[in-house]
Amino acid sequence: MRCVWGIVLLLVGVVAGVAAAGTPAFGAATEAPVRLTVRAASPQAAGEFAGILRALGGDGLSLVEDDADLVLALGEQAFRDALAADGPPVLGLAVPRRAADRLITDGCRCSAIWQGVPLDTQLAVLRALLPEARRIGILRAPHSVWRTVPPAPPGLTLEAVTVPEPGRLGALLRRHLPDWDALLLPEDDGLFDGGVARLVLLTSYRQRVPVVGPDGAYVRAGSVASARVLLKDLAAAALDAVRAHQRLGHWPAPGFAGHYSLAINEHVAGAYDLDPVERAPLERLLEATP
Numbered sequence: 001m002r003c004v005w006g007i008v009l010l011l012v013g014v015v016a017g018v019a020a021a022g023t024p025a026f027g028a029a030t031e032a033p034v035r036l037t038v039r040a041a042s043p044q045a046a047g048e049f050a051g052i053l054r055a056l057g058g059d060g061l062s063l064v065e066d067d068a069d070l071v072l073a074l075g076e077q078a079f080r081d082a083l084a085a086d087g088p089p090v091l092g093l094a095v096p097r098r099a100a101d102r103l104i105t106d107g108c109r110c111s112a113i114w115q116g117v118p119l120d121t122q123l124a125v126l127r128a129l130l131p132e133a134r135r136i137g138i139l140r141a142p143h144s145v146w147r148t149v150p151p152a153p154p155g156l157t158l159e160a161v162t163v164p165e166p167g168r169l170g171a172l173l174r175r176h177l178p179d180w181d182a183l184l185l186p187e188d189d190g191l192f193d194g195g196v197a198r199l200v201l202l203t204s205y206r207q208r209v210p211v212v213g214p215d216g217a218y219v220r221a222g223s224v225a226s227a228r229v230l231l232k233d234l235a236a237a238a239l240d241a242v243r244a245h246q247r248l249g250h251w252p253a254p255g256f257a258g259h260y261s262l263a264i265n266e267h268v269a270g271a272y273d274l275d276p277v278e279r280a281p282l283e284r285l286l287e288a289t290p
Contacts (some may be wrong), residue, residue, distance in 0.1 A: 117226070211224060
């Protein structure tokens with residue numbers, strides 16, 4: 001009997017060991033912690049982001065000032081500075097896509113997580129929030145990174161309008177808004193700065209055309225909703241990239257964060273008779289978005 005119990009305990013130990021091996025933790029105890037340096041526009045910003053990384057990464061990370069294995073650079077300028085320092089491999093975080101295209105060269109040991117949210121993701125939020133919308137307008141700047149728009153799902157029409165200069169925006173809105181059921185705004189630094197937010201949102205509201213996107217600031221100003229990237233989302237994306245670097249020996253290709261949060265303006269949603277908005281289905285949608 002003692003022998004039987006010994007075999008059972010041995011098998012339990014083997015099964016537990018196999019299960020643990022199949023789901024390794026980030027920076028498992030058998031591995032040395034990854035030494036990361038965070039660079040940002042200010043020590044406060046770097047410290048805040050480092051704190052979120054520690055909470056997500058646990059003991060698998062070691063946040064250091066010098067002698068790092070990898071550098072995480074928060075924002076375009078920090079990315080530029082880290083690349084100029086010619087130190088360890090660098091991952092830029094929340095870097096505008098156009099800037100990342102210029103800064104990431106074949107010879108650099110670097111990559112970037114682009115600023116903003118994919119147009120596909122914003123479109124998914126719009127469709128879930130406004131299922132009756134069939135004609136959807138998209139505004140973009142002349143040299144926008146959104147040179148192509150996603151294929152229109154069955155039953156939908158996507159119309160992308162290029163705004164040649166900010167002074168033409170009002171006339172284009174008045175011309176096209178009557179033909180649209182909703183307006184989708186991608187994150188586009190060449191067009192959607194603070195100066196045009198009031199014009200876009202007020203004109204759309206007067207025409208009773210709800211706006212989705214491009215970020216949390218626009219939602220606070222009057223968009224109905226938007227997917228957005230919070231610091232916690234950016235930190236989760238950075239840890240995904242660090243894991244990939246450990247596995248592959250190099251950074252993954254530049255791309256969007258893949259982790260998104262939801263912003264909703266309940267007051268504006270109510271004005272369009274969308275109140276109350278059920279957040280849970282939209283948040284689940286964002287969790288399933290790559």
